[in-house]
Amino acid sequence: MNDTTPCDNDSIPYISVIIPVYNCASYIKEAIDSVLRQQYSQLEILVVDDGSTDGTLKVLKEYGDQIVIIEQENKGPSSARNAGIKRAKGEIIGFVDSDDMWTSNHLEVLLPLLQNDPACMLARGYVEFVRFRDNQSKEIVERTEGLFMEALVGACLYRADTFKVVGLFDETMRSGEDFDWNIRFSESGLPQTIIKDIVLSYRRHENNMTNSKECMAGGQFGAFRRKLERARSRVSSVSSSDTDKHVYTT
Numbered sequence: 001m002n003d004t005t006p007c008d009n010d011s012i013p014y015i016s017v018i019i020p021v022y023n024c025a026s027y028i029k030e031a032i033d034s035v036l037r038q039q040y041s042q043l044e045i046l047v048v049d050d051g052s053t054d055g056t057l058k059v060l061k062e063y064g065d066q067i068v069i070i071e072q073e074n075k076g077p078s079s080a081r082n083a084g085i086k087r088a089k090g091e092i093i094g095f096v097d098s099d100d101m102w103t104s105n106h107l108e109v110l111l112p113l114l115q116n117d118p119a120c121m122l123a124r125g126y127v128e129f130v131r132f133r134d135n136q137s138k139e140i141v142e143r144t145e146g147l148f149m150e151a152l153v154g155a156c157l158y159r160a161d162t163f164k165v166v167g168l169f170d171e172t173m174r175s176g177e178d179f180d181w182n183i184r185f186s187e188s189g190l191p192q193t194i195i196k197d198i199v200l201s202y203r204r205h206e207n208n209m210t211n212s213k214e215c216m217a218g219g220q221f222g223a224f225r226r227k228l229e230r231a232r233s234r235v236s237s238v239s240s241s242d243t244d245k246h247v248y249t250t
Contacts, residue, residue, distance in 0.1 A: 013092050013115070014042045015107070016160075018084030020077050021098035022050040025059050027203065032067060034101035034201075035094075038108075046070060046087055048080040056098075078169035078177040081153075085163055093160050095153045101201040102154070103128075110157040113193045121162045122185065122192035125199030127155050132203070153178045155200040165190060 017035050021028050028047075035045055045067040047060055051074030060069050070083055081095065092114060096102050106125070113123035166185050169177045185192075 012042045013111070014090045015040065015044075015092045015094060015111075015157075016084070016088035016090030017043060017045045017094045017096065018081055018088065019045065019047045019096055019098055020050060020080030020084065021047060021052060021056055021060075022074065022077075022080070023052045023054040023056060024098035025052070025055040027099040028056055028059055030101055031096050031098050032063060034103075034106075035096060036066065037104055038102065038106060040107050044068060044089060046084040048072065048084050050074050050076065050080040076171065076174050076177075078171040078173060081177075082168045082171065085160075085168060088160065091160050093158045093163070094156070096200070097154055099203045100154050101203070103199050103201060105197065106199045107157075109195060109197045109199055113195065114157060114159065117191075117193065119191050120193050121159045121165075121190040123157045124192060124194045125155050125197050126195075127152050127200045127202050128198045129204055130201045152200060152202065153181070154202070162190060 019028070019031055019035075021031075032045060032047065035043075047067050048070045049057055049060065050072060057069075057071070060067065068087070070087060072080070072083060077097075085093065092111070094102075094106075110123040110125055114120055162185070166181065166188050170180050173180060
């Protein structure tokens with residue numbers, strides 16, 4: 001990897017980048033290369049192969065010691081991300097899905113937000129949705145912010161300790177797990193910083209899961225249902241505590 005870094009600080013944080021992949025041989029190389037282009041030396045790339053059967057593993061092995069390959073049977077994106085988090089050595093963690101790409105300035109833009117504010121636990125940028133034509137030229141379909149943007153974990157950098165507070169991704173969810181995690185992050189009250197620079201290219205193609213409106217809606221519904229269940233549990237706990245405090249004896 002390159003020896004230059006996006007900052008001049010004496011202490012350069014070590015970053016773990018986690019890439020979950022399942023049957024994405026056509027796109028995984030671009031995802032990995034987008035991380036390698038970051039011009040940052042203190043970095044490891046953990047690619048979690050979630051039981052691929054399409055030749056993905058062959059593509060991964062071409063990178064040699066540039067990446068760490070973690071193999072597991074197919075358990076879904078939450079399990080794959082969690083496996084990467086558990087193996088990560090970095091004090092800062094980033095993600096990129098196997099069919100997406102970090103922009104060339106991803107670390108240059110987001111890392112200083114964490115370095116300059118020790119209280120900040122999450123740095124978030126904006127996202128561009130892209131589609132590639134037959135000649136491989138990139139077409140920007142749209143740029144997004146707000147609610148849906150917050151579900152895209154690839155547009156962020158996280159302090160590793162954030163996952164000790166918020167928890168890992170919910171492995172019972174096959175969709176909407178990133179949306180669910182972001183809701184739990186919001187509930188935690190941990191500080192974050194958002195910047196309007198584009199830091200992630202989200203690829204639109206016929207096979208990615210969120211092309212299915214039913215899948216997206218189902219995932220978001222599941223995330224909000226879990227939020228409601230947690231709120232009810234907290235209310236129940238408080239009510240029970242108040243009842244215990246008002247028991248009198250004669």
